[in-house]
Amino acid sequence: RFWDIAEGTVRLGGVDVSTVDGEALLKNYAIVFQDVVLFADTVMENIRLGKRDATDAEVLAAAKAAQCNAFVSKLPATLLLTALSVAATVLLSVPLGILAAVRHDRFTDYFLRFCSFIGNALPNFFVALLLMQVFSIRWRLLPVLSEGTSLRSAVLPTLTLAIAMSAKYMRQVRAAVLEELNRDYVTGARARGVREGVILGGSVLRCAMLTILTLLALSVGSLLGGTAIIESIFQWDGVGKLAVDAITMRDYPMIQAYVVWMAVIYVAVNLVTDLLYHALDPRIRLGVSRE
Secondary structure (H helix, E strand, O other): OOEEEEOOEEEEOOEEOOOOOOHHHHHHHHHHHHHHHHHHHHHHHHHHHHOOOOOHHHHHHHHHHHHHHHHHHHHHHHHHHHHHHHHHHHHHHHHHHHHHHHOOOOHHHHHHHHHHHHHHHOOHHHHHHHHHHHHHHHOOOOOOOOOOOOHHHHHHHHHHHHHHHHHHHHHHHHHHHHHHHOOHHHHHHHHOOOOHHHHHHHHHHHHOHHHHHHHHHHHHHHHHOOOHHHHHHHOOOOHHHHHHHHHHOOOHHHHHHHHHHHHHHHHHHHHHHHHHHHHHOHHHHHOOOOO
């Protein structure tokens, strides 16, 4: 053995280390280490003596099945966080982007663009810690760490992701709506006395939907792959946290499964986005230029 625990002494590798500072802590670590090694020895002995009838292929198949079940069990949490984050992003970025475009070069526009710059400059982990400090530690309204996959536990991760994405997408929505507001059909509709709300809701927003759809597709692809930092901070039991744990434990099959999942997700999301382009915009079906 590489350890020897006796009364009042702790020896590691044949060297007496009981006189160093932190003796009690060292004893605890030695005891835990001894228990872990004894447990590992027991498991290996059981495999050697009692599992001779199990072939390597059966053991490998069982391991793959366990990893597959572990990966699939994390998907509902990731899907829930993705749906909530995308919904919150749409509810924040689209109205604010339209408002900034309508109030172009006014105080409202400048203020919203300033908030957008601030949101883009703040990293996700800082926003997460800030929200935890305010809503969990100071006001005690929400849990610091996730308690399962409840909606209450999903509030802080959702807000963290939505703030970052909304700050970025609000500017894109503003630019797309401004581009449409400067087109001839908007000028003609205003000349005919069509109300501004009808123009925005019936024509401008519909034409700007392609830009919004592209942004949402990018968000859905990245969110379905799991947001490793946010899930790790809030201990949200999703695919991103699973990937971080797999990297830490050097679980290479799980890492490979995660990479394949990411590739499949991006291909599927891009395919669905292209099909929606074809369905939403008749100019694409007819091959007509946007101009």
